[in-house]
Amino acid sequence: MTKNRRPGEDISPIVDRGVRPALVLRIVLLAIVLTASAGAFIVFKNQLENEIVLGVLGVLAMAGIFFVVSALIGFIEVMPQSEGSDELARRFLDSHPDGTLITDRKGRVVYANAAYGAMTGATGEADVQTLETLLSRNRDSTEAVYRLTNGLHEGKEGAEEFRLMKPLNPETSSATGAHWYRLKARVLPDRQKKGPPLYIWQVSDISYEREDQERFFKELQNAIDYLDHAPAGFFSAGRKGEVVYLNATLAEWLGIDLAKFQPGSLAIGDLVAGEGLALIQSVQAEPGLKKTGTLDLDLRKSNGRSLPVRLVHRVSTTRDGAPGESRTIVLAREEGGERDQSASIASMRFTRFFNNTPMAIASVDGDGRILRTNAPFLKLFSGIVTRDDIDRGIRIDSIIHPADRARMQAGLDAARDRQSDIAPIDSLHPSDDGRHFRFYVNAVIDQSDEAPEEAAIVYAVETTEQKALETQMAQTQKMNAVGTLAGGIAHDFNNVLTAILLSSDHLLLSARPSDASFADLMEIKRNANRAAVLVRQLLAFSRKQTMRPTVLNLTDVIGDLRMLVDRMTGTNVKINVEYGRDLWPVKTDLGQFEQVLINLAVNARDAMPDGGTLTFRTRNVPETEAMARNLRDLPPGDLVEVEIADEGTGIPQEIIDKIFEPFFTTKEVGKGTGLGLSMVYGIVRQSGGYIYLESDVGKGTTFRILMPRHEEEALPAETDVASLAVDQAGTGTSAGTGSASGGPEKEPRDLTGDSAVVLLVEDEEAVRRGGKRMLETRGYTVHEAGSGIEALDIMEELGGAVDIVVSDVVMPEMDGPTLLRELRKSYPDLKFIFVSGYAEDAFARNLPAEAKFGFLPKPFSLKQLAEAVREMLDS
Numbered sequence: 005m006t007k008n009r010r011p012g013e014d015i016s017p018i019v020d021r022g023v024r025p026a027l028v029l030r031i032v033l034l035a036i037v038l039t040a041s042a043g044a045f046i047v048f049k050n051q052l053e054n055e056i057v058l059g060v061l062g063v064l065a066m067a068g069i070f071f072v073v074s075a076l077i078g079f080i081e082v083m084p085q086s087e088g089s090d091e092l093a094r095r096f097l098d099s100h101p102d103g104t105l106i107t108d109r110k111g112r113v114v115y116a117n118a119a120y121g122a123m124t125g126a127t128g129e130a131d132v133q134t135l136e137t138l139l140s141r142n143r144d145s146t147e148a149v150y151r152l153t154n155g156l157h158e159g160k161e162g163a164e165e166f167r168l169m170k171p172l173n174p175e176t177s178s179a180t181g182a183h184w185y186r187l188k189a190r191v192l193p194d195r196q197k198k199g200p201p202l203y204i205w206q207v208s209d210i211s212y213e214r215e216d217q218e219r220f221f222k223e224l225q226n227a228i229d230y231l232d233h234a235p236a237g238f239f240s241a242g243r244k245g246e247v248v249y250l251n252a253t254l255a256e257w258l259g260i261d262l263a264k265f266q267p268g269s270l271a272i273g274d275l276v277a278g279e280g281l282a283l284i285q286s287v288q289a290e291p292g293l294k295k296t297g298t299l300d301l302d303l304r305k306s307n308g309r310s311l312p313v314r315l316v317h318r319v320s321t322t323r324d325g326a327p328g329e330s331r332t333i334v335l336a337r338e339e340g341g342e343r344d345q346s347a348s349i350a351s352m353r354f355t356r357f358f359n360n361t362p363m364a365i366a367s368v369d370g371d372g373r374i375l376r377t378n379a380p381f382l383k384l385f386s387g388i389v390t391r392d393d394i395d396r397g398i399r400i401d402s403i404i405h406p407a408d409r410a411r412m413q414a415g416l417d418a419a420r421d422r423q424s425d426i427a428p429i430d431s432l433h434p435s436d437d438g439r440h441f442r443f444y445v446n447a448v449i450d451q452s453d454e455a456p457e458e459a460a461i462v463y464a465v466e467t468t469e470q471k472a473l474e475t476q477m478a479q480t481q482k483m484n485a486v487g488t489l490a491g492g493i494a495h496d497f498n499n500v501l502t503a504i505l506l507s508s509d510h511l512l513l514s515a516r517p518s519d520a521s522f523a524d525l526m527e528i529k530r531n532a533n534r535a536a537v538l539v540r541q542l543l544a545f546s547r548k549q550t551m552r553p554t555v556l557n558l559t560d561v562i563g564d565l566r567m568l569v570d571r572m573t574g575t576n577v578k579i580n581v582e583y584g585r586d587l588w589p590v591k592t593d594l595g596q597f598e599q600v601l602i603n604l605a606v607n608a609r610d611a612m613p614d615g616g617t618l619t620f621r622t623r624n625v626p627e628t629e630a631m632a633r634n635l636r637d638l639p640p641g642d643l644v645e646v647e648i649a650d651e652g653t654g655i656p657q658e659i660i661d662k663i664f665e666p667f668f669t670t671k672e673v674g675k676g677t678g679l680g681l682s683m684v685y686g687i688v689r690q691s692g693g694y695i696y697l698e699s700d701v702g703k704g705t706t707f708r709i710l711m712p713r714h715e716e717e718a719l720p721a722e723t724d725v726a727s728l729a730v731d732q733a734g735t736g737t738s739a740g741t742g743s744a745s746g747g748p749e750k751e752p753r754d755l756t757g758d759s760a761v762v763l764l765v766e767d768e769e770a771v772r773r774g775g776k777r778m779l780e781t782r783g784y785t786v787h788e789a790g791s792g793i794e795a796l797d798i799m800e801e802l803g804g805a806v807d808i809v810v811s812d813v814v815m816p817e818m819d820g821p822t823l824l825r826e827l828r829k830s831y832p833d834l835k836f837i838f839v840s841g842y843a844e845d846a847f848a849r850n851l852p853a854e855a856k857f858g859f860l861p862k863p864f865s866l867k868q869l870a871e872a873v874r875e876m877l878d879s
Contacts, residue, residue, distance in 0.1 A: 017098055019116040019129045102208040106192060107134065109157075109200050123207065125173040135187070135205055142168055145185075152189040156203050161190035165210070172207075184214045237313070237334030243327055245272045254334050259306035272330075277304040277311075277424035278446075289321040289328075302424060302449060303334070310424040311336070312449045364464040367448070369457045370420045372399045372413065384464060388434065400462060404443075405432040412443065419447035419460035427637050430467070430690060440471040474683040497535075498841030499768040501863035504532045506774035509866035513781075536863045553593050553691070555714055558622050558646055559583050565598055569605045569618075576615030577608070584623035590644050590711040592691040600684050604648045604707055607681070611652025611705065621647040625710065635710075638694055642713035649706040655699040663697065760877055761785045761802075765795045765811035765823065766839075775810070778866045779873065792818025796826060804831050808876055810860075810869075813840035821851050828855070835876050839864065 097104055103120035107113055116132050126132045136153075139145035148164035155162045164187050171183045185207055192202040231238060237254030241247050248267040255262045258275065273281045280301035289295035296318040302310040314335040320328035358365065364381035366374050374394050382389060385403045393402075400416075401409045408431035418426045426445045433439035444463040508529040515522050562581060570579050601620075608618045625643040655663060664685040688695045692712050699705040762784045766772035769790070776786045787802065789795035792815055799806060809827065813820040824836050837858035851857075860872045 017115060017117050018121040018126060019113050019132050100206075102206045105135065105205040105207075107203050107205065109203070111136065114202060120207070123172055123209065125175065135207070138172060139166075142166070145187075148187055152187065156189055156191055159191055161188070163188045171209070183209060183211045186210045237336075239275070239332050239334070241272050241330045241332070242268070243329060247271060247275070257305075257311055257334075257336065258303060275303050277302040284315070284317060287317050287319055289319050291321050291325040292323040294318060294320045304424050308424060309422040310447060310449050366400065366462045366464070367458050368400050368416065368460050368462055370416070370459040372401060372416055373397045374400055375458060381464065384466060403434065403464075404429075405434050408432075412445075415443075415445035416460055419445050422447045422449060430686060438468070440467045441465065442467050471686075474686065477683065498862035499771050501532055501536050502839075503768070503770035503774050505529065505536075505863050505865050506771070506778055506869075508532065510774070510778060510781075513866075532863070553591050555589050555591050556594060556597070557587060557589055558644060558711075559587050561594065561597060562601065562620050562622065562646075565601055569602065572602070573605060573609040573618060577612060578615075578617045580617055580619045582619065582621045584621070586624070587622055588624050588642065588644050588713040590693075591714040592693070592711060593687075596687045597691070600687050600709070601646075601648070603681070603684050608648065608650035608652060608705070611650055611654075616651035616704075619647070619649045621645075621649070623647075624713075630710070635694070635696060638710070639712075642715075643710045644713055646709040646711070647706060648709075649704060651704040654701040654703055654705055655697070656701055657699075660697065660699060664695075759783060759785060760807040760873075761787070761805060762873065763787050763789065763795060763798060763806045763809045765789045765792065765809065765815070765820070767791060767812060767815040771812075775869060778869060782870050784873070791815055792820070792823035792826075795823055799827065799831075804834075806831075806834070808835040808837065808873060810837045810839060810873065813838055824851065824855065824857060835879075837872055837876055 097115070098117050100117060101119055103123040104115070104117045105113065105120050106115035111134055113132055113134060116126070121127065121132065124133065124138060135149055139149055144166040145168060148166045152162050152164060166185060166187070168183050168185065172185070188206040190204050192204050232252040234251065234253055237251060237257055239247055239250035239254055246268040247270040250260070250262075250265070250270075252262060254260075255265070260270075272284060276284065278301075280299075280303075283299050283301055287295060287297035287299070296316065299315045299317055300312075301315065302312050305311055316333040316335070317330065318332070319330045322328050358378045361378065362380065364378065364384045366377040366381050368374055374389070374397075377389070377394060388403055389398060400412065404412050408429060411429050412431075415426050415429060424447065426447070429443040429445070431441050431443065433441065442465050444465075446461045446463070448458045448460060508525055511525050512522075512529070515525060562583075566579060566581060573579065605618060612618075623645050625645045627640055627642050630638060630643050631640065664681050685695055688709055688711075694710045696708045696710075697705060698708075762779055764772060764775050764779070764786055766775065766788070767790055772788050772790065776788050779786045787798050787806070789798050792811075795809070795811070796818075809823075811820045811823055815823075818826075820838055820840070824838075827834055827836070835858075836856075837860055839860045839862055841862040858872055858876045860868065864872075
């Protein structure tokens with residue numbers, strides 16, 4: 005860095021060839037012109053009377069007068085005028101602390117200030133050297149000058165920094181070692197544009213500046229080293245909870261490789277075990293302020309073990325209330341730390357809390373022996389565990405169903421290894437299969453002096469009511485699924501029955517009881533009525549059967565369910581099934597596994613309101629491939645995978661961890677209980693399987709069910725025989741079944757049409773043809789349409805001259821409710837009758853509340869059709 009100048013020090017430039025040469029040249033030329041003029045007068049003094057000479061003198065006189073006047077008004081510049089701004093600029097360059105050099109395009113020196121001379125050791129104009137000459141001995145500096153020179157030729161300014169082992173002027177430099185210089189170059193603007201451009205070079209010594217930077221960098225490195233190897237852990241997180249820095253101490257405690265750590269690759273939730281993240285998130289500051297909280301929780305090591313720590317967590321909040329960055333100090337909790345001086349009071353408070361908690365709690369040792377329990381535990385398992393049993397060292401296995409004791413032992417082994425995340429265990433009461441429990445096993449990290457052998461804490465919750473709700477929900481959903489399937493079948497079947505009934509009525513009207521065919525016609529109608537009763541029973545069908553695990557081939561299970569799933573998901577959803585080859589058998593409950601697939605299919609349908617593709621895939625997963633997936637809790641062994649993938653809205657990442665929790669739902673109030681996926685999870689886990697999901701918002705969700713391969717000798721599957729409990733409450737004859745005697749109906753009142761115009765809309769040709777013929781025999785004028793679109797066209801052709809419309813509900817292109825809405829726009833008082841095999845409320849919910857219409861269930865007879873039309877016309 006250039007030293008500061010003392011007051012009064014000479015700052016005159018050592019080279020200044022900017023203006024003086026032009027000034028001297030002008031004075032010399034003026035002197036020559038004046039001398040020549042004087043000599044001319046002397047030589048030609050005798051010829052002044054000559055007219056030519058007089059003319060020349062006159063011209064010269066006029067030129068002189070013009071020159072004098074022009075010089076006075078400033079049109080011609082005789083002496084260069086010095087402006088104040090130019091003088092200020094020159095003084096600025098002369099006194100500039102950086103060495104300043106001005107050259108022309110060819111590198112000739114035009115100007116060099118005193119600072120340049122002091123920096124380069126030049127004492128006079130003869131000693132001044134160009135930068136190319138001064139810096140030619142160093143490669144870095146030569147390249148810097150070369151790049152800047154090329155930039156000047158292109159009209160660009162630039163700056164370069166380079167290092168020299170020796171200073172430019174060793175006599176004036178007090179610094180030792182290598183020297184750093186900063187070189188700037190730019191084009192000097194020429195406002196008058198009278199000549200080629202000039203280049204300004206400025207060079208400054210920045211060695212002291214570099215030394216300050218290096219010293220600051222070393223101090224920063226030392227500070228980072230102190231922070232990295234401090235006896236306490238430290239991490240910093242961003243606004244979204246992403247960890248942007250953690251020190252070496254914390255990384256060593258958690259087993260994290262700092263060489264592989266990238267800012268943002270971990271979140272706070274990845275470091276915390278259990279539900280500790282909720283505690284950290286509970287520390288929130290007021291808008292625009294900061295807050296510090298002290299928390300005792302466990303961190304999760306890379307090997308899955310827990311690390312008990314105390315956090316001093318400081319968070320900030322922006323002025324608008326949004327979460328800000330956080331800084332956290334981590335202190336390891338040492339075993340046998342500070343004791344509470346009032347130990348007896350603390351013990352009493354803990355005992356009171358321990359015995360009044362609503363959850364059953366027991367502490368066990370590494371061998372599974374119960375060490376102590378609270379009061380709810382003894383109450384929950386009364387009759388199995390007593391205090392005397394605990395004193396005798398009863399094992400936790402005594403309260404576990406024999407089928408689940410291996411899973412409990414695995415949980416205890418994980419707790420003994422101090423694993424932080426142990427999957428809950430669902431089990432039955434050892435002597436009462438009607439009672440269900442869920443056990444949670446937590447590892448004991450820091451044993452106390454009172455119970456040094458304590459290895460795990462077991463929490464127990466009775467889930468009998470929840471299981472009852474799940475069973476009830478499964479039965480309800482199954483009934484709804486069967487009802488949906490039955491409705492679809494009934495629609496097509498009722499069309500056939502309606503055509504049969506109408507045709508038989510038509511033949512019976514023209515037949516006599518004495519005819520040979522009369523009895524056959526009556527038999528046809530009687531059996532058609534019986535079939536109609538069966539259809540109604542099918543719509544109300546439900547059953548409950550005993551469930552038991554059997555050896556299944558999932559290809560057959562999905563194949564049998566495909567039609568049911570297709571009916572349930574509706575016409576907007578396309579079903580795609582990809583079967584794996586030579587699929588291994590699995591052992592599970594057929595009814596429960598069907599319920600799993602049905603629930604997932606219904607959820608996929610709800611996630612695709614605009615339609616899409618629902619894909620079922622099955623495949624074998626060998627043990628090596630299963631282990632390579634690194635899925636949590638997945639045991640070794642061959643597996644069979646069932647994949648259910650949709651193209652729906654997807655599940656946000658923040659709720660994926662809660663998706664299997666009971667009573668958690670994303671649906672609107674009244675449209676979901678939150679037990680569907682919880683029941684799916686429970687069924688799969690109780691069957692020995694595992695379920696995982698992957699979801700991308702806006703792209704879809706994929707559920708993967710992994711069932712263990714059944715390797716035992718396949719036995720013939722047992723067949724459950726269950727009686728079909730058919731509700732007989734609605735089996736009596738109703739509209740459309742004919743009379744109980746089976747004979748022709750009597751007509752107590754006039755059902756003729758009086759030339760009323762009827763528009764009959766039905767996509768089934770046989771039903772439409774039979775209905776048209778029957779109504780025409782009653783005197784109606786009937787126009788028929790095969791779809792809703794065709795019905796609109798006929799109404800337009802008739803100019804609305806229709807008294808009543810009789811329409812089917814389910815039709816292609818346009819269904820009955822849509823047709824009603826379209827017709828009521830132009831004909832608000834038009835009378836309308838729906839005919840359908842579905843219940844009335846199945847489609848009425850799609851119509852406005854004020855919509856009025858008649859309803860005739862399929863199948864129906866001639867009389868019922870005529871009565872419905874007549875009553876609607878008379879209403």
